[in-house]
Amino acid sequence: MAAVSYITAGIWNKWLLNWLVGPVWLVAVVCLGPPLTTWIRGELVGRLIGGRR
Amino acid sequence: MSWAAHQFEVYAIQAHLPKKMIGRVSFWAIFLGDFTPDFLAKFWVYGFTINGVHYGADVPHQWHRGFPGMGFTHTLFLGIALTAGFWVWRHNRGFAIGFLLGYAAHALTDINDSVGVMLLFPWVVNWTSQTWAYAATIEGGKYLDAAAYYSSLGLAMDVFWLIVVLFSWRVLTREHWRTNVVPADAGVWAFLSRYLPERGLLAVYRSIFFYGVCRMIAWTSWAHLVARPIIDGVARIGYPFDLSWTGPHWIPALSLRHVDPWLAYPVAIGLFALVFVAVSKLWEPMGRSEQRHRAARTPAPTPVAMSEPTGGWSSGSSQEEAGEARVD
Numbered sequence: 001m002a003a004v005s006y007i008t009a010g011i012w013n014k015w016l017l018n019w020l021v022g023p024v025w026l027v028a029v030v031c032l033g034p035p036l037t038t039w040i041r042g043e044l045v046g047r048l049i050g051g052r053r
Numbered sequence: 054m055s056w057a058a059h060q061f062e063v064y065a066i067q068a069h070l071p072k073k074m075i076g077r078v079s080f081w082a083i084f085l086g087d088f089t090p091d092f093l094a095k096f097w098v099y100g101f102t103i104n105g106v107h108y109g110a111d112v113p114h115q116w117h118r119g120f121p122g123m124g125f126t127h128t129l130f131l132g133i134a135l136t137a138g139f140w141v142w143r144h145n146r147g148f149a150i151g152f153l154l155g156y157a158a159h160a161l162t163d164i165n166d167s168v169g170v171m172l173l174f175p176w177v178v179n180w181t182s183q184t185w186a187y188a189a190t191i192e193g194g195k196y197l198d199a200a201a202y203y204s205s206l207g208l209a210m211d212v213f214w215l216i217v218v219l220f221s222w223r224v225l226t227r228e229h230w231r232t233n234v235v236p237a238d239a240g241v242w243a244f245l246s247r248y249l250p251e252r253g254l255l256a257v258y259r260s261i262f263f264y265g266v267c268r269m270i271a272w273t274s275w276a277h278l279v280a281r282p283i284i285d286g287v288a289r290i291g292y293p294f295d296l297s298w299t300g301p302h303w304i305p306a307l308s309l310r311h312v313d314p315w316l317a318y319p320v321a322i323g324l325f326a327l328v329f330v331a332v333s334k335l336w337e338p339m340g341r342s343e344q345r346h347r348a349a350r351t352p353a354p355t356p357v358a359m360s361e362p363t364g365g366w367s368s369g370s371s372q373e374e375a376g377e378a379r380v381d
């Protein structure tokens with residue numbers, strides 16, 4: 001996920017391809033990805049349940 | 054110059070440390086040593102343009118690898134001098150040795166392009182194997198440099214170092230990080246653990262490898278699939294590959310006064326072996342010296358009835374963690 005997104009973004013925005021952004025990208029995806037996924041899933045489930053009511 | 058190879062060689066060194074140094078040489082020092090030459094010299098190679106005015110080196114390859122210029126940053130001479138400085142300052146064997154190994158790897162890898170490095174500085178002559186063309190120019194900037202590198206044997210060099218790391222894949226595992234990397238830099242990892250969970254710390258450790266793989270794929274993809282260059286008056290889809298020696302043919306290979314290219318590999322490999330032998334020989338004496346300095350700095354301990362649990366992370370020194378209290 002981190003690699004695919006970084007490579008794709010990097011090809012079209014080459015300023016991203018530097019030693020600072022690259023490592024930070026991975027750490028950000030690894031650290032923020034799971035809580036973000038959980039939050040989005042919770043939101044979607046919440047809306048789904050709310051919609052059924 | 055090499056690109057992702059410099060990221061991969063950090064892990065290659067980490068994976069191939071002599072047995073007695075495993076878990077004791079600082080990973081961050083290897084990275085810093087490998088990173089320093091380009092950090093000192095490269096910012097001005099490409100330069101930058103503001104309102105049509107270019108700020109940067111007039112002759113980029115002379116600035117990067119020559120003398121006069123910043124070529125001395127890519128020499129064992131400066132690597133050894135900085136290592137000696139760190140040693141005198143901190144008396145930290147794991148850091149000093151790691152820094153020197155990283156620095157040497159960077160300087161010696163860079164003999165491959167057509168400009169090469171001044172291996173035996175202060176002797177101001179470059180050593181180059183001319184494996185691929187050095188292509189950093191004011192007009193072409195970073196893009197043309199990347200396109201040339203990833204169209205030539207430079208790509209093969211990156212892939213070679215990637216394979217070296219992949220053959221030593223355990224160096225990327227959580228277990229290796231816990232047992233071999235953290236103990237050597239316990240203070241740094243303890244500090245980072247205040248802000249990041251363990252998976253984040255592991256990501257930090259792997260991030261340089263990640264960056265190397267991604268930049269290699271991204272630049273290669275851009276150069277061969279996205280870019281639309283005009284070469285010899287012909288519009289092309291992507292820059293053409295040329296894996297011949299001193300390629301690619303479509304760009305002039307810049308050079309400085311250098312020795313016979315056939316001498317470059319034997320001398321560079323010999324020097325790297327010499328560095329490895331030297332650090333192996335110095336390892337024990339440096340350990341004893343570090344112990345003496347630590348003992349001199351540390352006040353006599355007061356007896357404590359019970360030691361408190363650390364909760365897993367410790368900011369204690371790496372050598373203490375690794376049982377370095379035993380003098381080698």
